[in-house]
Amino acid sequence: MRLRHSHTSPFVRKVTVLLHETGLVDRVAFDTVDGWSEPEALTGDNPLSMVPTLELDDGSSLYDSPVVCEYLDNCHDGARMIPTSGDARWRVLREQALGDGILDCAVLIFMETVKRPEDKRWDWWVDLKRRAIMRSVDRLEADADGLAGRVDLGTVSIAVALSYLDLRGAVGEWRDGHPQLAAWHAGFAARPSMQSTAPPA
Ligand SMILES: N[C@@H](CCC(=O)N[C@@H](CS)C(=O)NCC(=O)O)C(=O)O
Known part of the structure; x- marks a missing residue:
């Protein structure tokens, strides 16, 4: 492959x-x-x-x-990263959708604030996408207990999305007001899989 x-x-x-x-x-x-x-x-x-x-x-x-x-996830014999059925499957897929959605917003903000010529930038659009990210971070803070102790595609997606907010600075310091999520992310980001895939500074 x-x-x-x-x-x-x-x-x-x-x-x-x-x-x-x-x-x-x-x-x-x-x-x-x-x-x-x-x-x-x-x-x-x-x-x-x-x-x-x-x-x-x-x-x-x-x-x-x-x-x-x-x-x-169908090419290995270890524990499934995407549960095959039941509530656990839908939770993981929803978390992946939320993580990917945060990324979509962050990429759009990057395009609008960095790539697009300054005189063509659209603040309304950037603010809309920032609010979507912050509502998502609020929701994750409320649900942070449910992330603890899990390593699956849901938690990977959320951890990667939060790390990307750090890389591009799309919304400033997302940790403010989100202490449980920040603590969970710090632990997950220390995993060897996250460390060895960190983007260049
Ligand atoms: N929904 C896609 C998004 C992938 C995506 O946005 N990739 C970006 C890099 S972060 C890309 O290839 N951009 C090139 C382009 O838009 O031409 C996925 O989950 O794979």
Whole structure:
């Protein structure tokens, strides 16, 4: 298998944390690509030109990150990162959706505040996305007890999303007013899988 990836993409990081946690990391070759440059190596596998994209041994490919994670979770014999049924499954999938949604908002804020020419920036849009992130962080603080002691795709997604808020500074210091979530994140971020996938400063 070959993972087309970038070092800073948080969606890629979700996949690579899962690879480490499941012991699959040595079964995957890594190919660094820049989706914005639309390289043929990537667009041939994924017409959207986005990472992560997983090329399988038979030459076919899978994307986006939830699909790649689901596939990889079927490639190992350890504890499932995505429960196969019941309430636990829906909780993990909802947490993945919330983590990915925070990331979508943070990427949009980055595009608007850093990439877009200054005279074309839209404050209303940035504020809307910031409020969505902060409501999500409030909700996670209220539910922080439910994150404790778990290592699955739900907790990986939340931890990766919070770490990305630190990387891009999308909402300032999200820890203020969220002590339980901050303590949980500090513990999870110390895991070897998180440490070895940290983006370059
Ligand atoms: N929903 C996608 C989002 C992936 C995504 O946004 N990837 C970004 C990097 S963080 C990308 O490839 N951007 C290139 C582009 O938009 O052209 C997933 O979960 O994989």
